[in-house]
Amino acid sequence: MAAVTEATETDGRKLRYAHRREELLAAASVYVMEHGVGTLSMRPLAKALDVAPSALVHHFGTKEQLVTQILGYIRDRSIIPADGATSEDFEAYRTWWYRWDDDALPVLRLAYEVIGLAVRSPERFPEFRAHVISDWMRIVGADLRAAGCPADEVDATATSLVAHMGGLQLDLLITGDRDRVNAAHEQFVGMLQERRRTWVAPGR
Secondary structure: OHHHHHHHHHHHOOOOOOOOHHHHHHHHHHHHHHHOOOOOOHHHHHHHHOOOHHHHHHHHOOHHHHHHHHHHHHHOOOOOOOOOOOOOOOHHHHHHHOOOOHHHHHHHHHHHHHHHHHHHOOOOOHHHHHHOOHHHHHHHHHHHHHOOOOHHHHHHHHHHHHHHHHHHHHHHHHHOOHHHHHHHHHHHHHHHHHHHHHHOOOOO
16 A cells, blocks of 8 residues: 555656756755755655655665765866866966855865765765775876876876865865965965976976
8 A cells, every 4th residue: 555655646746857867966966065965865855856766766876876976967067177287387277276166165065075974984985985086186197297297296296286176175164264275276386387397398
């Protein structure tokens, strides 16, 4: 009897996202950025999106898999451009940082919330753990090589750049001291620009 009732309720839903996975993912991203991951449950999320819980499972799998896909969806819209290091002498990296205005902070809060959960319980977000650093290293490393960075310096320089950006994001979330954090970012970009001049100097 319960199964019949559940089926009737499911059939009565609008299911407006049932065949529009990208739109459903976007709507779920907004919800999760607002409510966080700690108390996230698929049934309330489905109700908020006006879809059946089975639709979320069908499209995204488990809750952890959904969160990982939400983070990927967000990442694809906030990642540094592929020509970041070579465009206007690292200008793309400078511009990218200023995307993180107050309206964008929910993205960072969600990302660092999941990072904390993934560190505490590695089994919950294996795909996220596998990519959260490596994707950045791959993109930044390719940019640095294109900018002329010596091969034996690429990994260390990319690690410093990724750590710099992540550290400033976390600092901004914790302190809200945007002026100080922006100044630190400008200083770091200036250091990168000076380093690049040694990479492309004649005879290097």
